[in-house]
Amino acid sequence: MRPAIIIPVYNHNLQIADVIHHAQQLGFPIFVVDDGSTDGTVKTLSKIEGINFLRHAVNLGKGAAILTGFAAALEHTCNWAITLDGDGQHNPLDTNALLQVVNEGERCIVIGNRQGMNSDRNVPWTSRFGRKFSNFWVWVAGGPWVEDSQSGFRLYPIPEALHLETKARRYQFEVEILVKAHQQGIKTKEAPIQVVYQERGERISHFRPCCDFLRNSNTFGRLIWARIFSLFRS
Numbered sequence: 204m205r206p207a208i209i210i211p212v213y214n215h216n217l218q219i220a221d222v223i224h225h226a227q228q229l230g231f232p233i234f235v236v237d238d239g240s241t242d243g244t245v246k247t248l249s250k251i252e253g254i255n256f257l258r259h260a261v262n263l264g265k266g267a268a269i270l271t272g273f274a275a276a277l278e279h280t281c282n283w284a285i286t287l288d289g290d291g292q293h294n295p296l297d298t299n300a301l302l303q304v305v306n307e308g309e310r311c312i313v314i315g316n317r318q319g320m321n322s323d324r325n326v327p328w329t330s331r332f333g334r335k336f337s338n339f340w341v342w343v344a345g346g347p348w349v350e351d352s353q354s355g356f357r358l359y360p361i362p363e364a365l366h367l368e369t370k371a372r373r374y375q376f377e378v379e380i381l382v383k384a385h386q387q388g389i390k391t392k393e394a395p396i397q398v399v400y401q402e403r404g405e406r407i408s409h410f411r412p413c414c415d416f417l418r419n420s421n422t423f424g425r426l427i428w429a430r431i432f433s434l435f436r437s
Contacts, residue, residue, distance in 0.1 A: 204302060206283035206358065207232045208295070209272030211265050216243040218291035223251055226287070226295040234275050235289075236268040255279075265355075266369065266376020277361050284359045293356045297396040301358040304394045310363055312384055314349055315356030315396035327400075337378055337419070344426035346382035347391040353377065356396055363389055374415060375422040382426050 208231050212219055219235070226233055234255045237245055239262035248256050257271055269286055276284050285301065287293040293315065301313045320331060330353075337352045346352075355377060367383040369376055381391055 204283055204305065205231060205281070206285050206298075206302075207234055207272075207276035207279065207281035207361075208298070209269060209276060209284050209286045210235045210289050211238055211268035211272065211286070212236065212240060212244055212248070212289035213238045213262060213265070213268075214240045214242045214244060215289040215291075216240070216247050219244060219289045220247055220251065222287070222289055222291055222293075222295065223254060227253060229295060229298055231285070231298075232276065232279060232281060234272045236272045236275075238262050238265065238268040264371075264373030264376070266374070266379075267372040269376065270365070270372075273359070273361050273365055277365070282361050284361050284364075286355060286357050286359065288355045292399055294397045294399070297356065300394040300396055301356070304392050305358070309390075310360040311390040311392055312360070312364075312381065313358040314351055314381075314391065314393045315354050316349075316351040316393040317354050317356075317398035318395050320398065330400075340419075340423040340427075341378050341381055344382045344423055345430040346378075346385045346426075349381065349391060349393055351393065352381060354396075360389070363387075370425070371418075371422050373418060375418055378419075379422055379426065 208226050212235055234257060235248055237248060237258040239259045255275060257275055273284055285298050287295060297315060301315055304313055305311060334351060334353050338349060341352045342348045364380060367380055369379045369383055371379045384391060
């Protein structure tokens with residue numbers, strides 16, 4: 204297995220160079236998708252050699268950036284993708300932990316289960332609550348029971364992921380795809396990974412509690428109603 208590494212980026216100029224540097228140590232093709240950044244991210248990325256740099260002219264959402272990366276990686280004959288965030292939260296070298304849980308010939312999604320989130324004082328309460336909230340509603344919507352449904356560090360089988368017909372294009376993409384994959388018989392596994400949360404004054408977060416809570420609720424509501432209708436039809 205030789206996956207591509209896909210890094211969706213939005214206004215992460217301070218961290219992205221280090222993230223890419225560590226990812227390059229793995230020797231896999233790297234696709235960095237800038238999702239309409241308005242800081243110095245584009246300038247920084249344009250100076251980094253050895254990556255495939257893609258860009259959305261405007262912000263379309265994390266899910267849209269991941270899908271752009273999937274399509275580009277598939278064109279380069281990569282049929283697996285590792286996604287990781289551009290904010291420095293993930294250690295790219297944990298990629299090996301995700302790869303090791305896949306059996307030969309298996310096509311599945313692997314989530315990097317972030318360890319220590321309940322003990323790290325730098326982890327915001329919104330992340331702790333959001334993880335538990337999301338885990339429960341993914342299961343209610345007909346997805347798998349997992350421990351970290353909001354982790355962005357994942358391994359995907361690209362052709363299968365592109366054919367799941369997900370509708371969400373922002374953060375909600377990462378929960379919807381788990382539900383759609385489970386319903387299509389694609390197994391989801393988890394592997395323990397490290398997580399780094401910067402001090403509160405240093406952390407860059409694009410999470411907007413009210414807006415994102417409404418988007419999450421709309422996505423889960425749509426998935427739950429779709430599940431109910433499918434049960435009636437059967």
